[in-house]
Amino acid sequence: MISRWMYISLVILYGFLLGPFVIIFMASFGANANLAFPPQGFTLDWFANVFETSQFVDSFWISLQLALLSTIVSLVMGIPVAYALTRFQFAASGLVETVFSAPILVPGLVIGFAMLNFFVLLGDMGVMTGLFIGHTAILFPYSVRVVSASLRNLDPYVEDAAVSLGANRLRGFLLVVLPNMQAGIAAAFVLGFITSFNNVPVSLFLSGPGVTTLPVSMLSYLEYYFDPTIAALSTLLVIFTVVLVQTAERVLGLSQFV
């Protein structure tokens, strides 16, 4: 009996998880000009429309650049911080850890609004720069946390071993510590990329004329149109994300970490 109930709850759970995607996926092929379910007819026009709408194509490139750049920079800054937090006990390490996790705890809308005000006070710095700083700031705690987790699994004495065998501290880090952080860095990269690429609240405030991220331009498109273009774009985004994660798993060996 238990297995039957478990089976039923599983079906319900997956229904709620995957159902919306199935509906969006099917709706993106519907011929009707309004988003409708069940879809009538079959067309690939909406997919074509995605690529013909310059707003989407431009903001896709912006989102892609933004996600790559802010993820990489947040990792370059986050790896040393994670290393310091896991390897050294210092007076303020608890405080530092709390401060670094603040962007996870504060609501995204609050961060976005606060950053907008802050950047306005700082003066004209350009929309792209603002977006880049904002995204790097929200990704930073994820980088620190995920990389720290992989470092905690590594015996701290391996560095001493490397040094006693003749490596200086830097070589010890590069030859022994860094290779063992690879999986953690890969996980942080994927997590950071997806977080940035999907972010709405911060981007909403920091976007500006001509410089908009993809999720924000999808929102503004929805304000004026309700045709299946958004459904088609959503389908493409799901495929894009799945391919990205799968590739990262293959190339960087994510599975051994997660």
Add this chain to the structure above:
Amino acid sequence: MPHLEIHNLTVSYDKDQPALAQFRLDVEPGELVSLLGPSGCGKTTTLRSVAGFIQPDAGRIVINGRDYTHLPPNQRDIGLVFQSYALFPHLTVFQNVAFGLRMRRVPKAEVNTRVANALKMVGLEAFANRRPAQLSGGQQQRVALARATVIEPQVLLLDEPLSNLDARLRVDMRQEIRRAQQQLGITTLYVTHDQVEAMSISDRVVVMNQGKIEQIGSPERIFAAPETVFVADFMGFDNRFNAAVESVQADKLTVNWGGAPTELRWHSRFGSPCPGAKAEVFFRADNASLSSSSDASGLAGQVILHTFHGNEVQYLVETQVGEFSIMQDSAGERFENGAAVTVQAQTQKWIAIVE
């Protein structure tokens, strides 16, 4: 000339209680010296100072006549084996052992032969391409030993290398470490908190407590003739009692043991004790025997508890001097709880310590 000289080494993490105070030790070439003591006694601090990971506040470390005190750890030419093995998880066994040779830019062909020899020494030739995670604890520690010795270091340092292994494996590994150390003739410092391990593996043992040396000596001497109360206690003398010194000769002193004057070996840090001084008398559970109470000579007592150990039976006996633990051959006369017995001292193995 000693191969490793440690001169008056002092290390303080905080001002009040130095982790290591005026530590002096000379280690002869090819000698294995154990640093034995409870946690916090300074033995690991000594080891990490010799390795160069701790910069001492005072004192010098000299290896082979050269002053090492201010040399960075990666230029010291020292082999280190850790309690946690500390193998590089992303490298194969071969690459782990080859690491130190690669750092020294040894030609590739030579690396191959030297690593192969090192792996042969520890019996792991067949495991060269495995990752550390695919090996057992004992195998991992063998790799660590091969990795530390393949560079032919000036000094080999082992920090509690057997503590993560189970009891049987510990004995095997102990012998293996000793054999390799003697075969290679490496001057070695061995840190442990296990007195049996220290005695069985060492040429000499240094017993440490609170950053200071309590006693240095051969395992036999440390075992039979502890010089301080701490050493006697740590080396497993099961029984102790306080007694007043009645008279002192050159190598014997007399105390009162249950009404009978008893001559004992003695040791004092401050020269010959005066009559009336307080002595702590130590003896092991097998340095006394029991007989039924009809026997007149000896101290009267009563069995409180007996525990069967196989070849031996351990008795807890209450006497007017105190409670003593006494081991008897299980094939001999047996006593039940509550039985009246006479304790007969084998006082030639007892020791009185005056501090």
